[in-house]
Amino acid sequence: xxxxxxxxxxxxxxxxxxxxxxxxxxxxxxxxxxxxxxxxxxxxxxxxxxxxxxxxxxxxxxxxxxxxxxxxxxxxxxxxxxxxxxxxxxxxxxxxxxxxxxxxxxxx
Amino acid sequence: xxxxxxxxxxxxxxxxxxxxxxxxxxxxxxxxxxxxxxxxxxxxxxxxxxxxxxxxxxxxxxxxxxxxxxxxxxxxxxxxxxxxxxxxxxxxxxxxxxxxxxxxxxxxxxxxxxxxxxx
Numbered sequence: 001x002x003x004x005x006x007x008x009x010x011x012x013x014x015x016x017x018x019x020x021x022x023x024x025x026x027x028x029x030x031x032x033x034x035x036x037x038x039x040x041x042x043x044x045x046x047x048x049x050x051x052x053x054x055x056x057x058x059x060x061x062x063x064x065x066x067x068x069x070x071x072x073x074x075x076x077x078x079x080x081x082x083x084x085x086x087x088x089x090x091x092x093x094x095x096x097x098x099x100x101x102x103x104x105x106x107x108x
Numbered sequence: 109x110x111x112x113x114x115x116x117x118x119x120x121x122x123x124x125x126x127x128x129x130x131x132x133x134x135x136x137x138x139x140x141x142x143x144x145x146x147x148x149x150x151x152x153x154x155x156x157x158x159x160x161x162x163x164x165x166x167x168x169x170x171x172x173x174x175x176x177x178x179x180x181x182x183x184x185x186x187x188x189x190x191x192x193x194x195x196x197x198x199x200x201x202x203x204x205x206x207x208x209x210x211x212x213x214x215x216x217x218x219x220x221x222x223x224x225x226x227x
Contacts, residue, residue: 001169032212034211034212034213034214036153036214043202043204043217043218043219043220044153044202044214044217045217046211046213046214046215049211049212049213049215050211050212053211055211055213055215056215087152087153089153089155089213089214091206091212091213094166095155095157095166095167095168095169096155096168096169096170097155097168098155099152099153099154099155100152101152102152102153
């Protein structure tokens with residue numbers, strides 16, 4: 001099973017600041033990584049697939065990068081609606097599909 | 109516009125079988141994995157398994173002995189069954205659509221169903 005480790009666990013930032021979230025895989029997953037955003041009481045929403053492709057209707061301030069074992073989600077300028085929990089997910093070597101434990105982006 | 113609408117019992121007793129169904133409204137039923145994912149309160153996401161429109165299933169090995177996913181293409185719905193539930197199965201359960209070729213990610217989700225297992 002591929003383990004995904006996200007860091008930091010919590011990121012405290014102010015609106016307008018840049019957010020950098022990391023996800024590390026326990027083995028090479030090529031570029032088959034997705035990022036999701038989840039707000040309280042809501043289902044997750046797909047942001048990024050294949051490490052760097054924005055999903056439909058996702059704003060350009062969200063970008064993804066990386067390949068192999070190290071991946072990054074960047075939010076260029078945090079908007080009030082971006083404060084949420086973010087998960088990475090892989091399905092390169094499945095079953096099982098696995099998720100990281102999440103990074104919470106909170107208002108400083 | 110494609111929508112997933114899930115339904116099923118939200119309160120179970122230990123040893124019972126959880127059963128949730130997800131109706132798919134609009135769009136194609138083929139070309140996707142129809143997926144179940146759960147989230148214990150305050151915790152992260154766990155992939156449970158998925159099924160294709162042809163009925164090919166893949167399960168999380170950690171749940172494999174207890175989980176069954178089935179599909180009814182005539183009703184465009186798929187169903188999760190989890191047997192012998194315990195308090196550890198208390199979670200919000202989500203159905204989702206995963207594209208097999210394009211995104212290979214869950215790009216559409218149901219609203220979620222909180223299932224509480226009491227002892």
